[in-house]
Amino acid sequence: MNISSLMIQDALRYMQVPKSKAGDETLQKIIDGFNKLYQISTPKYIYHSFHIRKDNLVTEFEGTSFEVKSSDLTKLFESCQRCYLLAATLGQSVDREIGIKQKVDMLDAVILDACASVLIEKLCDEAEQKIAAEVSDGEFLTMRFSPGYGDVPLEVQQELIEVMVAAKKIGLSLTYTNMLIPTKSITAFIGISSKKENRMKNCGACNLAASCLYKERGNRCGL
């Protein structure tokens, strides 16, 4: 399996290590981490397109009972008539392996955790590329917008997962507090817009803005 330098850089970023300061050993451990994950993970994703109706701050997904009240989502879908729902996961065995590593060697665990975070984003990129290939000329993808981001409450996870039949299809579940299990999983909205969209995430809508080290340094996280 391919491990790009960008993937390594992203893993370092999750551990807050500047690229120039990572020693050979850390770099090697990151490569080992990716290889381990390629071996044990069971990556799966599903996506589906829905026509949307917007009524003031509420977005309705046609053919379903699903609706979301959010000004951020309405803004995201400003030039959209339809959108995709996406759900992706690396599978339960990744959580277990990170759990085991935490008992044996914390460094390995932290690195594996960072690598897994990189891979789940990468899996979403892969799904997104497929979606991009499905849309017509003159249609553009908005950025990936996940529940919990901006004013989209985590509670929408419940219906999102029901609508996607994500429990049966890829094994996603929720805790009482609407966190995804397996933990290395992502759900997201991707709007299909009639104009080219800025696909970079916006610090204003990010819940980590106040504590973000990148922002403090005047940078962006790059997501």
Next chain:
Amino acid sequence: MVYNVLEKKRLIFDGAMGTVLQNRGLKLGELPESYNFTHAEVVQSIHRDYLKAGANFVTTNTFGANRYKMQKLPYTVEEIIMQAAKLARNAAKDFPEAYVALDVGPSGRVLQPVGDTPFEEVYEVFKEQVVAGEKAGCDVVLFETFTDLYELKAAVLAAKENTSLPIFCTMSFEENERTFFGTSIEAMVLTLESLGVQALGVNCSLGPKQLVPIVNKILRYASIPVMIQPNAGLPTVGGAAATYDITAEQFAEYMKTFAECGISILGGCCGTTEEYIEKTVKKIAELPYLFQPKERLTGVCSHSEAVFFDDVVIIGERLNPTGKKMLQAALRNHDMDYILREAIMQQEQGAHVLDVNMGLPDIDEVEMLKHAVAELQGIITLPLQIDSSNPKALEAAARIYNGKPILNSVNGKNESLETILPIAKKYGACVLGLTLDEKGIPNSAEERLAIAEKIVETAVQMGIPKQDILIDCLVVTASAQQDLVIETLKAVRLVKEKLGVKTVLGVSNVSFGLPNRPVINKTMLAMALMQGLDAPIMNPGDAGMAETIRAYRVLNGKDEDSKEYTTFYMDAQNSEADKVNEAAPKESLDLRQSIISGLKEETKMLTDEHLKAMAPLEIIETYIVPALNEVGILYENQKIYLPQLIKSAEAAKKSFEVLQKELVKTNTEHTLSKTKVVLATVYGDIHDIGKNIVKVIMENYNFDVIDLGKDVPAEKVVEAVKSHQAKIVGLSALMTTTVSSMKDTIAALRAQCPDTKIIVGGAVLTKELAAYVNADFYAKDAMETVKVAQNIVTC
């Protein structure tokens, strides 16, 4: 009665309900169960169509009718199930041979420790469903589409303990022959059969074509009727409202093949309609049916891995505090990490099953054993042998065990047989029988055989299959009872020959009191294996015994072409060579430098070296403390980053482990006075790697960390602070949504432990949020937590 037809004729279940309702207007995300009230005639007509097509069973429209999922409907779970069962029964009126199956799908929650739902809570949820189903007149309960064996076990227990309904179970497998939760086919069959369900099998997720290898494997192991309900092929579009790629005709063709292979119960899942069932019924009408149960195998399993006793099975003995001071100390301190590390190490050393004994005179063994089993099965994939002389502890642990365990142990005393065997029967466990009775351990092999025979006979009478009984003929010490060693070995042979059950021995007991114990142990092992010993209970890290087993497996032909033997010694040679290369340039390192560089092995070696001339406390002050201080400064000045910080901490930990061992040995453990800190990820939050980093770092700076884990309710934090009299609490939250839970926890602490200082951290936390939740301090990372805590201590 379902029992009148089960195993006597091939039975046909209906096809899909959910996808058929979708075709008739059910919106995605809408609860199908609502249709029992709003579109009763539609649901009833679907049932009728399936019966007309030739199904013997219709399944109630209650897949998700549990307390968690039905909150949005204005009906109770019982009302929904009553209504759904009424529709199915109404439809079945005109069909004299029709049965109604209560449909029960997964709860939608994930059980602890992976998720946040307690085993007993989900048990209650299923209980409510099955009790209502029986009341509503259902003939059988169908637990279907499960992917978590643990949740399914809770469901089966709920049905077994609260109804008299026959139980059919199906799980959904992926093409890698595992469920989403990692359950293997072998583990499913072993666990469900032992729990006493009436039929088991597979449904959903795949089409019949992809199910072929999975079904074949189930048939290889199952000794009860097997059931399948495939989807109508694979979904043709990636989305939610899927259509499927197999026609009714093709489906029926596959189902015919399955029937020929010996499947007893056939039906359909997503995408199938009455047409699929009708064609299937026609296609198989002429096929004769003969249920031929397979012979059971002796096997145990965790949720994911099965171990069959057809080759030498190593049962790891090290999770037993008898004679192990470090483990005793860990148990008293509730140091689960020590226990888990010990388990992981035994797994790496080649153990196949782990014995777990948590018995110490001054601890609550029932709670401790249950807790240890719960933690172990969240991490370790090896099956467990639950070991206790306290039947209550055995039962509590067997109940929550995720798989099929061994219970250690029963013996020939009537009291023991009457208490322990029912536990094994109820929870579907293998049981280890010791050849002793009211009169103690008999001298002769023949008398031990007689006790073994009594155990086997009593168990079989209670309905425990012979294959689930293992016999331990009991090893005596050669130094005290030399002439009896040979009787033990003879007894092993007799038990194998006369009773045909598997045998177990705690081999290393033989060498107590003799010098050079390893030689005696490995020789005894070789002798016992020759007598037919199947499973030694031993230290898998004992090189001599492991070596004996490797050689034995070459000589008895289990290790084909000596492949494993050869590979092992090739690998060993290579790693020896690596070690020599690595060790060479680092000789001049001192302990301080070794910790700063984060070299675990060197740190351990150097600590051992220093112990020859220095006291543990002196080593800490001369080397470890200065090293850690320097690491702290380097980190702060961004000369090193998180990976190196953790690496140094892990190295220092090695050093502390060596010193701790020394302190325990000399009984001076209390000379290390440490400040107690309670750490927890707050209720509702399941992300704990950040908190665990804090723990690793803090432990090196003289803090005694009581780690409560993740998703910890406020009252548990309060309780721990009180019982440990902790001065400092560290709370972590990753998500904005759980910050409120942090606030509640702090409020509870303020009310009940006013003197405790509270530090908070986590991805979303800021100084402002820390003030908002009323914490005393905010720490941005692990190092800062240490600093803040040190300041609290010195104030």
